[in-house]
Structure formats: structure tokens, C-alpha cells
Amino acid sequence: MKYVVCVPDGCADEPLDELGGRTPLEVADTPVLDSLAARGVVGSAAVIPPCFPPGSDVGNMSILGYDPAAYHTGRAPIEAAAMGLRIDADHVAYRCNLVTVDERGVMVDFAGGHPDSAVAAEAVAALDRELGGEVTFHAGVQYRHTMVAPIAFAAAECVPPHDFTDRVAPRPVGAAASVLDSLMQRSRAVLADFDIAANQIWLWGQGRQPDMPAFRHHHGVEAGLVSAVDLVRGLGVLTDMTVATVEGATAWYDTNYEGKRDAALDGLAAGLDLFVIHVEASDEAGHAGDVEEKIRALENWDRRILADLITGLDSMGSWRLLLLPDHATPLARRTHTTEPVPYLMVSSEAPGPGGVYSEAGIADLTPTPGHVLMRALVGAPVVST
Ligand SMILES: [Zn+2]
Numbered sequence: 376m377k378y379v380v381c382v383p384d385g386c387a388d389e390p391l392d393e394l395g396g397r398t399p400l401e402v403a404d405t406p407v408l409d410s411l412a413a414r415g416v417v418g419s420a421a422v423i424p425p426c427f428p429p430g431s432d433v434g435n436m437s438i439l440g441y442d443p444a445a446y447h448t449g450r451a452p453i454e455a456a457a458m459g460l461r462i463d464a465d466h467v468a469y470r471c472n473l474v475t476v477d478e479r480g481v482m483v484d485f486a487g488g489h490p491d492s493a494v495a496a497e498a499v500a501a502l503d504r505e506l507g508g509e510v511t512f513h514a515g516v517q518y519r520h521t522m523v524a525p526i527a528f529a530a531a532e533c534v535p536p537h538d539f540t541d542r543v544a545p546r547p548v549g550a551a552a553s554v555l556d557s558l559m560q561r562s563r564a565v566l567a568d569f570d571i572a573a574n575q576i577w578l579w580g581q582g583r584q585p586d587m588p589a590f591r592h593h594h595g596v597e598a599g600l601v602s603a604v605d606l607v608r609g610l611g612v613l614t615d616m617t618v619a620t621v622e623g624a625t626a627w628y629d630t631n632y633e634g635k636r637d638a639a640l641d642g643l644a645a646g647l648d649l650f651v652i653h654v655e656a657s658d659e660a661g662h663a664g665d666v667e668e669k670i671r672a673l674e675n676w677d678r679r680i681l682a683d684l685i686t687g688l689d690s691m692g693s694w695r696l697l698l699l700p701d702h703a704t705p706l707a708r709r710t711h712t713t714e715p716v717p718y719l720m721v722s723s724e725a726p727g728p729g730g731v732y733s734e735a736g737i738a739d740l741t742p743t744p745g746h747v748l749m750r751a752l753v754g755a756p757v758v759s760t
Contacts, residue, residue: 377694378596378649378752379639379684382438383676384431384604385658385704386669387716387734393666399657399706400717400733403673407681408719408732411696415721417730419737420699422716422745429711431658432606434701439610439651440594440749441587449582450606455521457609460513462584467529469555470580471512471520473498473566473573474536482544485536487518487573495520498569502576505565506558515605522558522578531555533579538710547578589615594649594753599642601635602626602653617647626655628668632679640687649753652680661704669706689723696721697752698732699745715742720752 388398422434424443432450433443451468455461462468473487473495490498496514503512510524531549539545547555555578562576587610590598599617602608603626611618619638623631632654639650654676660669688694699718702711717737721727730736 376648377643377688377691379643379688379694379696380438380649380651380749380752381676381680381696381698382435382602382607382651382653383657383673383698383700384653384655385661385702385711386673386700387703387705387714388661388669389703389705389707389734391666391706398734399666399669399673401735403670403677405673405677405681407677407685408673408698411681411685411698411721412719412732413729414726415696415719415729416727417732417736418718418720419715419740419742420718420745420748421742422699423702423713424744424746427713429702429713431604431701431711432610434745435607435610435653437745438699438701438749439590439614440746441614442744442746446585446587447582448585450580451521452582452584453609453613454515454519454580454605455513455523455609456612457605458513458515458521460521460523462523464583465526466523467526467581467583469522469524469528469533469578471499471502471522472536472577472579473518473520473571474577475572475574476544476577480543482536482539482542482577484572485518485540485577488571489517490571490573492516494569494571495573498566498571498573501565501568502562506561510558518573519605520576522576526583527551528554529581529583531581533581535579536577544577585613587613590649591615594749596648596753597646598649598651599639599647600651600653601638602651602655603630604653604655607653611651616651617642627659628656628672630654630656632675633683636680636684636687639684643688643691652684654680657700658704661706662709664706664709666706694723695752697748699748703734718743718748720748 600611603624621634656672
């Protein structure tokens with residue numbers, strides 16, 4: 376048996392006037408997805424558990440079959456894992472954005488003008504020289520970096536800078552707030568020496584290393600994953616999945632859809648039991664409020680991934696497929712929501728009742744916790760969490 380999990384990030388949406396009261400999932404021309412839904416089971420998934428923020432870290436952890444209530448410690452250590460960092464028990468990882476904040480404290484750009492990664496790495500090295508010691512700074516990609524600090528630094532509530540664009544972003548509160556605030560303020564002098572739009576760091580998303588059992592032990596199958604997003608790749612690293620790298624996988628509209636499909640088929644042909652394909656484009660379109668790109672991302676899934684994926688799976692024998700987003704990113708809201716999302720489960724062997732893969736198709740259903748779907752997919756014995 377082969378298993379595939381398809382994650383069109385943030386694809387679920389809300390009815391839009393400009394689409395005649397329909398959603399992108401309802402408008403997109405997706406004949407393969409429609410035919411899969413007609414032979415499968417369409418249900419409602421609560422990918423974001425109660426009391427959790429609707430982040431991709433939480434939603435994708437659910438999809439991989441790990442209950443966020445048991446395993447989620449924060450966003451930063453997951454991204455740190457993708458960067459090859461392991462956080463020991465005495466330390467905590469912070470996401471360290473290079474941001475642009477004006478003199479009034481307004482968050483002008485949470486991405487600090489998207490600095491070149493090489494220049495950003497020099498700036499992060501300077502932060503480590505000037506502010507490091509008790510804390511260490513580790514360079515990532517563009518504006519996304521990591522700070523590792525003693526565990527006492529974890530005692531603070533910090534806000535994600537992307538939630539405060541063009542607004543005054545509140546400073547940290549809590550026992551560690553003053554030391555974090557001091558680092559953010561002192562970073563201004565360090566970054567002033569660099570020719571970048573970012574003028575300070577923003578610390579948030581902290582957490583200790585999560586203690587996630589390996590996917591093979593948790594679910595009893597050997598799995599691989601492809602994604603251009605560190606948050607998703609990090610979950611693969613933490614659970615000892617095979618994390619594939621695909622040239623041209625960009626986490627943007629122009630990503631290499633065929634490359635991701637082939638990574639899945641190659642991985643399964645090479646002996647993996649399960650493969651997760653994650654594509655960020657639909658989420659980016661949601662954040663941008665770009666209706667056309669969101670519809671195009673769904674059509675790209677259908678034409679450039681699902682069509683040949685199903686043909687390839689058929690040639691390998693029996694298979695099961697699970698498709699769902701990690702949260703909704705409604706175009707009108709331009710941010711994630713906690714609403715349940717539609718999921719689709721299809722078995723090559725056992726036809727389901729059939730359904731329509733859309734938000735309206737699940738409106739009257741009781742949501743299933745997102746993290747139990749993986750176990751339902753692989754049909755493995757239940758392991759206590
Ligand atoms: Zn997401």
C-alpha cells in the first residue's frame with residue numbers, strides 16, 4: 376500500500392461576491408480533484424485545535440498526525456530544525472526577523488525589505504558578535520533568522536510582526552520582556568552599519584525543542600516530504616522523515632509543481648510507504664488577496680500534480696490519498712483563520728460515498744480533529760500519545 380498526503384496550504388476560503396458567492400475551490404477547474412472526491416470521502420477537519428493560533432506550524436503538525444496539544448512547543452524550534460539547529464534542554468529558540476520599524480514604533484515591513492540572504496547573514500554574524508554571549512544568532516534565509524537563548528528567556532509573550540503591518544507592534548510582556556526588548560533596541564545600532572532596509576530585529580515564536588517521536592514509530596510507515604517552507608521541512612526533520620529537495624521549489628506561485636509530484640513518485644518507487652506534498656502558493660495568494668492566483672494554484676495542483684500522480688500510484692498497486700490544507704487563508708481576510716477545513720480521503724480499493732470537495736460540502740458535518748486523519752489514512756495501530 377502506498378500513501379500520499381497533499382497539502383495545498385491555506386486553500387480553504389469563504390464565499391466571495393466577485394466569484395458570485397462561490398469560493399476558489401468551487402470556481403477552480405479541477406477535474407481530477409472532482410473525480411477523486413466523487414469516489415472518496417469528504418469530511419470536515421479541525422486542523423487547528425481549540426485555543427491554538429491558526430499557524431502553519433500547528434496545522435501541518437496536525438496533518439502529520441501529531442496532536443499539537445501534546446507536541447507543539449512553538450514555531451521557532453521547528454524552523455530551527457530545518458536549518459540544522461538542535462536546541463538543548465536548557466535553551467529556547469526564538470524566531471529573529473529582520474524588520475523595519477519607524478520612529479513611531481510602526482511595523483513598516485515585517486520582512487525588512489526582503490534582504491539578500493548573503494548580506495543578511497553578515498548582519499546576523501554582526502549581531503552575534505555585538506549582542507551574543509548568553510544568546511547566539513543563527514542566519515537563515517532573507518529576513519528569517521533564529522536566536523537561541525537560555526530557557527529563562529522563554530518567559531514572555533511576543534507577537535508575530537506580520538500581524539502588525541502598518542501598526543504599532545506591542546513589545547514583549549512577561550518576566551523576560553525587558554531582556555528581549557533590550558536586545559531588539561540594541562540591534563538597531565548593529566544593523567545601521569548595513570545597507571539593508573531592516574533596522575532592527577523582532578523576536579517571537581519562541582519554544583523549546585519539541586519531543587516528537589519519529590514518523591515511523593508514531594505511524595508505523597516510512598515517510599518522505601517535499602516543501603519549500605522551512606516550517607514544514609522542519610517538521611519532517613524533527614520526525615526523521617526523508618525530506619526531499621526539489622530544484623525550483625520556491626514557496627511562491629512559480630514553484631515547481633511537477634518536480635514535487637515526481638519527488639513523491641520517486642520516493643514511493645524507491646521504497647517509502649508515504650509521501651507528503653506541500654505547496655505554499657495558495658496561502659501566499661490568500662495573504663495577497665489575489666483571487667486569480669489562488670484559483671490558478673488549485674488548477675496547477677490538478678493539472679500538474681494530481682493527474683500524473685494518480686496514474687503513477689495506479690501503476691504501483693493499491694494506494695490511499697489524503698488531501699487537505701493546514702488552515703484556511705480567506706482572500707477577504709488576507710490572514711489565517713481557525714475554521715475547520717474540508718478533507719478528502721480516497722482509497723484505490725474501497726470506494727467511498729462520494730462528495731464535493733468544497734467548504735459548503737462540509738458545512739453541516741461535525742469536524743474531526745486534524746491529527747487523527749493520518750492514523751485513519753495508514754490504518755496503523757493506535758499509539759498512545
Ligand atoms: Zn499554512
